[in-house]
Amino acid sequence: MWEDFKKFALKGNVLDLAIAVVIGTAFGKIVTSLVEDIIMPAVGILLGGFSVADWTYTFNxxxxxxxxxxxxxxxxxxxxxxxxxVIRLFTKFKRKDDVPAEAEPEVLDKKEELLTEIRDLLSKEKL
Structure with missing residues (x-):
């Protein structure tokens, strides 16, 4: 059982997922701080000292x-x-890397050339 667990836990996908969770948590904290400490106070100032987080309703x-x-x-x-x-930015960079170099023109031997001509002639006759 221990060996199976080690194989599972040390697979690349599991480690990648664990790293993504840690980074996502840290990123979430950064953005939460940005919202709570910078954006919402600025919105409150623009709206005359108003804070969304302070909205309450008293019931019984x-x-x-x-x-x-x-x-x-x-x-x-x-x-x-x-x-x-962030994901959109990464996909743009990835697309630039994934663009293949110009494909070399395909060189056909004589048999392939003849077969291509026959195919083209037959397709013209069908029209």
Missing amino acids: GADLRYGAFAQSIIDFLIIAFSIFL
């Missing part, structure tokens, strides 16, 4: 903090958009 003595929920949605949208931009 219980405070429903729907502003914190709205703040989480805003955080999610900004994080998702940021990840979209």
Whole structure:
């Protein structure tokens, strides 16, 4: 069982996934800080000292903090958009790397040349 676990845990895909989770968590914290500490205070200043996170509704003595929920949605949208931009940037770089060099013209031997001509003539006759 231990050997099977080592094979599973040390596969490239599992390690890549673990690294992606750690980087994603750190990236999420950075974007959350950006939203909470820079963007939302700036929005609050522009709207006259208003803060989404402070929105509450009191119902039977219980405070429903729907502003914190709205703040989480805003955080999610900004994080998702940021990840979209990063992935888009990586795919642009990857596409540039994946573009094949100009293909060399295919050299046909005599038999292939004759077969190509016959095929072309037969297709013309069908029309």
